[in-house]
Amino acid sequence: MAFLIKNGIIGDSNRSFRGDVLVEGDKIAAVGESIECDGVCVVDASGRYVLPGGVDPHTHVTLRSDCAAVSDGFEAATRAALWGGTTTIAEHPAFAPVGSPLSFAVDNVISAAGSSYADFGVHMVFQRHDEGVEREAGALVEAGFPTGKIYTTYDGMLADEEIFGLMQAMNLCGGLLFFHAENNAIARGLANKFRKEGAVSPASWPKSRPDYCEAEAVGRILALARGAGSPAYIVHLSTALGLKEIIEARRVGQTVYAETCPQYLCLTDERYGRNDGIDCVMAPPLRKGSDCDALWKAIGSGWIDTVGTDHCSFSRADKMRLGGDDVFRCPGGVPGIETRMPIMFSEGFLKGRISLEQMVGVTSANPARILGMPRKGRIAPGFDADIAVFDPSAEAVLSEGTLHQRVDYTPYEGMRVRGLPSCVWLRGRPVIADGRFVADEPFGRLIKRRF
Numbered sequence: 001m002a003f004l005i006k007n008g009i010i011g012d013s014n015r016s017f018r019g020d021v022l023v024e025g026d027k028i029a030a031v032g033e034s035i036e037c038d039g040v041c042v043v044d045a046s047g048r049y050v051l052p053g054g055v056d057p058h059t060h061v062t063l064r065s066d067c068a069a070v071s072d073g074f075e076a077a078t079r080a081a082l083w084g085g086t087t088t089i090a091e092h093p094a095f096a097p098v099g100s101p102l103s104f105a106v107d108n109v110i111s112a113a114g115s116s117y118a119d120f121g122v123h124m125v126f127q128r129h130d131e132g133v134e135r136e137a138g139a140l141v142e143a144g145f146p147t148g149k150i151y152t153t154y155d156g157m158l159a160d161e162e163i164f165g166l167m168q169a170m171n172l173c174g175g176l177l178f179f180h181a182e183n184n185a186i187a188r189g190l191a192n193k194f195r196k197e198g199a200v201s202p203a204s205w206p207k208s209r210p211d212y213c214e215a216e217a218v219g220r221i222l223a224l225a226r227g228a229g230s231p232a233y234i235v236h237l238s239t240a241l242g243l244k245e246i247i248e249a250r251r252v253g254q255t256v257y258a259e260t261c262p263q264y265l266c267l268t269d270e271r272y273g274r275n276d277g278i279d280c281v282m283a284p285p286l287r288k289g290s291d292c293d294a295l296w297k298a299i300g301s302g303w304i305d306t307v308g309t310d311h312c313s314f315s316r317a318d319k320m321r322l323g324g325d326d327v328f329r330c331p332g333g334v335p336g337i338e339t340r341m342p343i344m345f346s347e348g349f350l351k352g353r354i355s356l357e358q359m360v361g362v363t364s365a366n367p368a369r370i371l372g373m374p375r376k377g378r379i380a381p382g383f384d385a386d387i388a389v390f391d392p393s394a395e396a397v398l399s400e401g402t403l404h405q406r407v408d409y410t411p412y413e414g415m416r417v418r419g420l421p422s423c424v425w426l427r428g429r430p431v432i433a434d435g436r437f438v439a440d441e442p443f444g445r446l447i448k449r450r451f
Contacts (some may be wrong), residue, residue: 001428002029004037008045008389011356011367012052012379021050022384026427030381043423051360053087053424054341054385055377057259058235060333062095062112068331072435075115076406077311077337078444082117082431084338085177085388088447090121090367092149092178095156102126103393106145116444118426119386121371123178129162129169134174134398137166138173141206144394144448146372149235150380152185152217153283160224167228173449176370178233181217181242182209182284191328196286200326202277207287208267208328210373214284215241217226222249222256231255233370236310238284238427240294244437249304257373259306260295261412262336262343268292271411279321279409281330282310298363305370307344307362309336313437336409339398339417346417372449385428394420 005021010031020035021028025363061077063070072080081089091113093105102124109122124140126148137148150166151157158166170177190208218234222245225232237260238315246258254273265280268289273278280286298304312333323330344363348354354362368377375384397401398412426433431439 003041006138008050013229013361054089056158057367059089060312069315070408071315080405082340086343087386101355109381121447127156134169141173141175149178151180152183167230175202184217201270211239217244218242234256241427283332316409342417345419388421389423391422
């Protein structure tokens with residue numbers, strides 16, 4: 001069915017203007033200041049913003065560890081994503097059993113995704129480097145999975161020599177590597193120090209992973225990438241020091257993509273001194289207000305390319321069960337798949353920190369372009385009709401009890417946001433209509449990606 005969205009403020013990463021959007025089937029057919037078309041359903045978007053559906057480049061909706069699992073899964077997480085205006089996610093798998101083929105984690109995600117309400121891509125995750133892994137990576141890139149993640153901390157971390165070899169291998173097959181950048185020796189050494197001192201409350205968490213812990217790893221990754229002639233994507237950047245390393249690398253001509261998350265823009269390490277401080281145990285941890293300010297300015301200056309969520313909904317109950325007596329045993333991560341777009345609209349655009357074009361860029365257009373989703377992330381003819389209409393007059397106080405995420409807390413409890421999606425379409429099919437969820441079954445698709 002064709003439909004026409006009239007009189008909205010159309011937000012694209014290139015420009016914004018008041019106009020109309022014609023949708024035919026699953027694609028955007030036309031965009032203009034005034035479109036007339038007989039025999040189609042008309043949606044009046046007067047006073048509202050017509051934005052491309054969000055593309056979240058960084059989620060963990062299927063993550064399991066030895067002791068706990070996230071509390072949502074594809075069905076609940078993607079329903080929540082749509083409530084927040086995000087229509088596409090890219091899932092980072094959990095580590096696979098030692099010795100598993102590289103495809104194991106990708107296949108696990110795909111097998112769990114039949115209940116997805118949103119479209120989705122899947123990243124690879126690297127746990128070793130050898131000739132066999134290089135062959136497997138090339139085959140997966142060719143099959144539509146051109147991005148893979150490397151950790152510089154945790155049990156699945158890789159050594160510098162392995163990272164350098166994978167950079168060269170991914171260059172040859174046309175892939176892109178993502179990096180969780182923290183210095184493992186610093187993080188583990190400081191955690192052991194605090195344990196010996198009996199300082200195992202949430203207040204010790206940010207002290208065990210200081211800003212230079214991130215900055216060192218970012219700088220080292222970028223030095224390796226420079227030597228290998230490889231692009232690099234830094235996930236969940238949290239510090240001004242880490243940002244400085246990225247800016248310096250770009251100034252000498254390196255291709256570096258930087259991602260941050262709403263938690264690093266809006267929350268600070270003061271949260272760890274509260275009774276609910278364990279809620280905000282994540283890696284990297286929350287930082288200072290000055291880091292938040294630097295990251296907002298970097299979005300406005302173009303130094304940060306994407307805003308993802310690192311959505312990882314370990315429950316408060318599991319965090320208390322495992323880490324209540326020792327924060328260093330607490331599973332790390334926070335939910336955010338539903339709140340990303342409203343927070344960026346409210347705290348970013350409406351408060352004047354960034355323009356509408358920049359907000360659309362970091363939440364939709366840039367993730368789609370960098371991840372290889374050429375029909376996602378823009379309001380333009382030929383693109384998928386993934387559209388979210390935001391009502392700037394709608395206000396909400398974020399709360400675990402009112403959000404749709406399947407988890408027993410939100411780190412944004414009590415935050416007031418202005419601007420919520422009133423209508424959302426995925427590939428031209430309505431999923432949110434006048435504030436109601438109207439999709440009667442999951443119809444999300446796997447996106448095979450190409451650069």
